[in-house]
Amino acid sequence: AQRVTQPEKLLSVFKGAPVELKCNYSYSGSPELFWYVQYSRQRLQLLLRHISRESIKGFTADLNKGETSFHLKKPFAQEEDSAMYYCALSSTQGGSEKLVFGKGTKLTVNP
């Protein structure tokens, strides 16, 4: 069965400090991984996906199959990064794909 684990429920850093939000997964197949973000009073939205190998708003995430991890990193956190972050895994089942989320990490960036 597929599972996504985000060990930190809360993470607090100061502006300008590096930030890393941890995500580990378990899945027997080839994983498709994503990070979603939910800013205050906004809907959940895609931040980045591993297949694109992109950097969005200064965030990057590298898939490490050996460690089954997909940690989200940013070298210099900004106050506007404060939000709820969810790691997600897409898995194939019955010919279609479903999206399973971790429990989320609430990031607070203090001034």
Added chain:
Amino acid sequence: DAGVIQSPRHEVTEMGQEVTLRCKPISGHNSLFWYRQTMMRGLELLIYFNNNVPIDDSGMPEDRFSAKMPNASFSTLKIQPSEPRDSAVYFCASSLAPLNTEAFFGQGTRLTVV
């Protein structure tokens, strides 16, 4: 397109009453997901549909919960009878397979059962 539309945005109901949450996915999307968000459990997948067919409902908590998708542009999640522990934010999302593109979420319905 206005995105995924959920209604109502807020619902307060008494224990034992029936609650129906509604979702209109983005036109052309062929997958639809219902999630429940709570502080304790995060974002849980309840059920998802592909081409209007339920694929996996293993996340539905119990028989009090049911979901339908009568056509490609409408889905409902029903709780009957509702209980206080059902209080949560319920999200609907839609996507265009393959899923490694993006899932688009509605604004959610905040349900309070008193």
